[in-house]
Amino acid sequence: xxxxxxxxxxxxxxxxxxxxxxxxxxxxxxxxxxxxxxxxxxxxxxxxxxxxxxxxxxxxxxxxxxxxxxxxxxxxxxxxxxxxxxxxxxxxxxxxxxxxxxxxxxxxxxxxxxxxxxxxxxxxxxxxxxxxxxxxxxxxxxxxxxxxxxxxxxxxxxxxxxxxxxxxxxxxxxxxxxxxxxxxxxxxxxxxxxxxxxxxxxxxxxxxxxxxxxxxxxxxxxxxxxxxxxxxxxxxxxxxxxxxxxxxxxxxxxxxxxxxxxxxxxxxxxxxxxxxxxxxxxxxxxxxxxxxxxxxxxxxxxxxxxxxxxxxxxxxxxxxxxxxxxxxxxxxxxxxxxxxxxxxxxxxxxxxxxxxxxxxxxxxxxxxxxxxxxxxxxxxxxxxxxxxxxxxxxxxxxxxxxxxxxxxxxxxxxxxxxxxxxxxxxxxxxxxxxxxxxxxxxxxxxxxxxxxxxxxxxxxxxxxxxxxxxxxxxxxxxxxxxxxxxxxxxxxxxxxxxxxxxxxxxxxxxxxxxxxxxxxxxxxxxxxxxxxxxxxxxxxxxxxxxxxxxxxxxxxxxxxxxxxxxxxxxxxxxxxxxxxxxxxxxxxxxxxxxxxxxxxxxxxxxxxxxxxxxxxxxxxxxxxxxxxxxxxxxxxxxxxxxxxxxxxxxxxxx
Numbered sequence: 001x002x003x004x005x006x007x008x009x010x011x012x013x014x015x016x017x018x019x020x021x022x023x024x025x026x027x028x029x030x031x032x033x034x035x036x037x038x039x040x041x042x043x044x045x046x047x048x049x050x051x052x053x054x055x056x057x058x059x060x061x062x063x064x065x066x067x068x069x070x071x072x073x074x075x076x077x078x079x080x081x082x083x084x085x086x087x088x089x090x091x092x093x094x095x096x097x098x099x100x101x102x103x104x105x106x107x108x109x110x111x112x113x114x115x116x117x118x119x120x121x122x123x124x125x126x127x128x129x130x131x132x133x134x135x136x137x138x139x140x141x142x143x144x145x146x147x148x149x150x151x152x153x154x155x156x157x158x159x160x161x162x163x164x165x166x167x168x169x170x171x172x173x174x175x176x177x178x179x180x181x182x183x184x185x186x187x188x189x190x191x192x193x194x195x196x197x198x199x200x201x202x203x204x205x206x207x208x209x210x211x212x213x214x215x216x217x218x219x220x221x222x223x224x225x226x227x228x229x230x231x232x233x234x235x236x237x238x239x240x241x242x243x244x245x246x247x248x249x250x251x252x253x254x255x256x257x258x259x260x261x262x263x264x265x266x267x268x269x270x271x272x273x274x275x276x277x278x279x280x281x282x283x284x285x286x287x288x289x290x291x292x293x294x295x296x297x298x299x300x301x302x303x304x305x306x307x308x309x310x311x312x313x314x315x316x317x318x319x320x321x322x323x324x325x326x327x328x329x330x331x332x333x334x335x336x337x338x339x340x341x342x343x344x345x346x347x348x349x350x351x352x353x354x355x356x357x358x359x360x361x362x363x364x365x366x367x368x369x370x371x372x373x374x375x376x377x378x379x380x381x382x383x384x385x386x387x388x389x390x391x392x393x394x395x396x397x398x399x400x401x402x403x404x405x406x407x408x409x410x411x412x413x414x415x416x417x418x419x420x421x422x423x424x425x426x427x428x429x430x431x432x433x434x435x436x437x438x439x440x441x442x443x444x445x446x447x448x449x450x451x452x453x454x455x456x457x458x459x460x461x462x463x464x465x466x467x468x469x470x471x472x473x474x475x476x477x478x479x480x481x482x483x484x485x486x487x488x489x490x491x492x493x494x495x496x497x498x499x500x501x502x503x504x505x506x507x508x509x510x511x512x513x514x515x516x517x518x519x520x521x522x523x524x525x526x527x528x529x530x531x532x533x534x535x536x537x538x539x540x541x542x543x544x545x546x547x548x549x550x551x552x553x554x555x556x557x558x559x560x561x562x563x564x565x566x567x568x569x570x571x572x573x574x575x576x577x578x579x580x581x582x583x584x585x586x587x588x589x590x591x592x593x594x595x596x597x598x599x600x601x602x603x604x605x606x607x608x609x610x611x612x613x614x615x616x617x618x619x620x621x622x623x624x625x626x627x628x629x630x631x632x633x634x635x636x637x638x639x640x641x642x643x644x645x646x647x648x649x650x651x652x653x654x
Contacts, residue, residue, distance in 0.1 A: 033069050033078045040082055040096070044089075052570055054090070055592060059574060061088050076100060116180035121149065131168065134161040138169060146172035150193070153185030157192055166196060224499065224548055226252040227515050228425040228443035228488065231259045231399050234375070235382075238264050238271035238298065241280040250285045252518075257372040259399065260287060263391050264295075268316070268381040271298035274353065278361075278377065288362045288374045292394055293387075294354060295379040296346055303342045305379050305387060306333065306350060308357075315341060316386050328389075369398055402486040405445050407502075409510040412446060414485040419506035420447035420455060422489075424497050425515060427547045429583075439470075440493035442503065445512065449483040458502040458511045466503070468492040499548050517600075519651050520551055520566030523593040523630065524573060527562055533586050540584035541565075545623075550576055553628065556608060556619035564620060565590075566598060595630040597637060599649035606647070613640040 029035035029042075041062050051058050065085040069078070075098070082096055083103040096103040122128055125147070130139040135155025138148045146169035150157075169175060177193075194202075226232060232253050236242060253260055264277060271277070278289045293305040296313065304316040307330075315329045331338050338347070368374035376398060380387015404411040405423075412421060426441040449469070457464045469489050470477045483489050500514040528537040541563065545552045549572055553564040567573060573590060580586045595618065608619055608627050617640060618630040629649070631637050641647050 033071060033073050034066075036078060037066060037069055037082060041085070044086075044094075048089070048094070050089075050091070055570075056088065057570075061085060079103075118151075118181070121178075131165075133165055134158065136165060138165050140169065140172050141176075144171070144173045146175040147178065148176070149178040150182065152183050153187075153189045154183070155185070155189070157189050159192065162192065162196065224425055224515055224518075226258075227256065228423075229258065230403050230486070231261065231395075233395070234260055234262045236262060236264045236277065236281070238266045238277065238379075239269055241272055241277055242284040247284060253372065254286070258403070259369050259372050260375040261391075261395055261398070262289065262375045262377045263382075263387075264377060264379045265382050267295050267298050267379050268302050268384055268386070269299055271295075274379075275356075281375065281377075287372070288368070289377050290362050290364045290374055291357060291377040291379075292364070293379055293390070294350065294357070296342060296350055301346070302381075303346060305390075306354065307390075308354070313338060313342070314387075314390065316381075316384075366398065370400055402445065406513045407510040408513075409508060412510065412512070414446040417446040417506070419504060420449055420453070421445045421502065421504040421506060421510070421512070422449070423503070423512040423515075424499055424501045427493060427497060427499060429543050429547060438493045438495065439490040440497040440501075441488060441490045444483055444485055444487045444489065446485050447505065449487070449489065451479075451481045453505070455503045455505050456509055457496065458504065458509060459498065460496055460501075464496065464503070466491045498546060517551065518568065519598050520568055521596055522568075522570050522573070523564055523566050523595045523598075524590040525562055525593060526565045526576075526588055526590050529587040529589055536584045537580070537586045537588070540580045540586055544576060544579060551622070553620040553622055556621055556627070564593065593630075594632055597631040597634065599629050599631070599637060599651065601627045601629065602648035602650050603646070611640075611647075612643045 029039040041058075045058055048058075050056075062085075065081055068081050073081075079096065079098050079101065086094055086096055086103055087105055090105060090107065092105050094105070122130075125141065126137065126139055130137050132138075134157040135152060136148055136150050136157065138146070141147050148165065148169070226249065232249075234246065234250070236246070250260075262281065264271075272280075274291075274295060278291070281287065281289050291308065293307050293314070295305055296303040302316055304314050306313050310330075311333045312330045313333060315331065317329070331341065342350075362374060364376070365374055369376060376394065378387060378391040378394065380391065382388055402414045404413045406412075422442040422444045424440050424442045427438065428441070429438040449466070451469050452465060452467060454463050454465050456462070469480050469483070469491050471480050471483075471487075471489055477490075480489060500512075502511040504510065526541075528534065541550075541552060544550055549567075551566040553566060555562065555564070565573075565576065567576075577588060577590070580588055594616075606627065611619070611629075613619075613629065614631075614636040616632040616636055620628050620630060622628060629640065631640070637649065641649060
């Protein structure tokens with residue numbers, strides 16, 4: 001039997017990621033109170049990066065303050081409403097400036113206790129006799145104790161001045177660095193000071209940016225979709241390195257040992273040091289890296305990339321932000337013409353970096369790539385279409401045909417197994433409001449699919465007919481008659497399928513390994529407003545949970561009077577509320593809970609009543625009556641395990 005394997009779906013997805021940024025339409029607002037208010041709200045929605053950290057529902061705040069607007073209000077009245085909205089952020093760095101006033105939030109300063117009096121320090125300890133350099137007061141106190149007071153990190157401290165200060169204090173037997181009442185400032189000044197007291201790479205602070213549109217979270221669907229993939233493309237922002245969401249997704253990839261291909265994007269902007277980017281990937285994600293090409297400069301000095309295999313330089317050309325296909329010019333590294341194209345300093349730096357990478361870096365090994373133990377790295381700019389084609393060409397060469405899948409009867413190799421088999425990784429209800437349809441998306445693992453074929457549903461224990469097979473791209477869908485290993489199809493689900501189910505025509509009736517339940521990070525107590533709509537509420541909650549968009553939990557030793565909903569990203573709370581109101585006509589109330597960590601109990605014989613934990617631990621159970629624990633912080637997890645010898649906790653549910 002001949003097999004045809006598909007990579008098209010994955011390639012289209014990659015291209016979509018690259019092309020999205022150039023397709024955004026700038027919104028235009030009316031010059032009236034409503035338009036100006038919406039413009040301000042939108043700017044914060046798109047650029048402010050601490051909504052999730054502060055647990056702020058920015059959409060709810062918009063609704064709250066927009067009700068206070070009138071079409072005839074004065075500019076000062078509008079300023080007052082906008083000011084009140086900004087105060088919800090509780091951020092002294094976010095202010096609105098007008099001709100008559102400037103908004104300001106000072107509670108961060110005056111709402112905190114006073115623990116520092118500069119006059120007392122100067123008069124009784126320093127005796128007004130101290131040295132002062134780069135904003136730092138310093139002196140050797142009685143009993144040979146060195147003292148430094150750094151009152152503001154906005155005061156730039158240079159290495160030379162810091163050398164002078166520390167040399168003066170070096171004879172002291174101890175050192176006090178006083179940063180009380182520090183008003184903040186530049187993180188680079190903090191790094192300059194801290195670097196003198198550590199001898200290894202250490203995290204001393206974080207910087208968070210939000211420069212794109214939409215929210216910084218996603219649903220569990222994102223994780224689960226990776227379970228259906230044979231390869232993954234990891235796109236890294238060259239100016240930020242590995243971000244929190246990347247680390248989360250990578251856990252799924254490591255669980256399955258799937259190949260990881262890294263594209264370091266936005267090289268046409270100022271970027272981190274290349275070696276630091278590679279170290280960041282290796283340290284944060286625990287995978288070795290092998291650069292296939294190497295960048296020459298970044299930002300305004302970005303000239304292109306050097307191909308380590310062909311020893312040719314691929315020159316960068318701006319393509320009007322991706323609107324055209326750029327001309328690719330390749331020049332041999334030893335070609336005299338290269339001297340006219342890149343500067344002497346860039347040439348010297350490139351040669352030194354390549355020599356260092358060749359000597360100390362990991363060599364390319366296709367076998368390690370296929371095992372997910374080595375990630376090929378590429379550099380470029382998706383916005384300008386530079387480096388994308390090169391990456392895709394290498395991607396096609398390095399990826400393999402669909403990989404074997406683990407089942408209860410061993411590994412199922414698609415190259416050997418002729419019978420049709422697939423597993424369900426996603427369910428979506430009400431995709432078409434006119435028909436209230438429910439689609440089960442499945443990954444074909446072996447054999448050939450034919451429209452209308454009968455297959456055995458392992459978990460249901462009976463034969464079913466797979467009708468209305470279709471493939472989708474965004475909002476478009478089309479019917480398919482045939483599909484093969486590696487393809488993704490959607491079939492009509494009359495309510496019999498669940499995530500992780502196996503379908504096959506094999507006489508051996510094997511079942512693929514189930515899809516793990518990923519740990520939610522946000523929790524809320526949910527109840528319906530109208531108690532007479534209990535039936536619709538439970539139907540909606542359960543159907544949405546079956547799709548995998550949310551997870552439902554109950555209080556331990558209680559019924560379903562109140563439920564706890566867990567989600568991976570806070571945006572899913574908004575989705576849940578919207579869908580219940582619009583699809584099931586149920587209004588709900590949600591009360592946020594302080595928990596951030598959930599753990600499944602692996603012990604089969606655990607006595608929940610005798611389980612000893614911390615005061616902030618909460619005992620719950622899922623809909624299968626499996627016991628779970630909620631925690632506020634990681635310390636509580638460790639303490640609970642220490643207090644209960646032999647207790648096994650898992651971050652993933654099975």
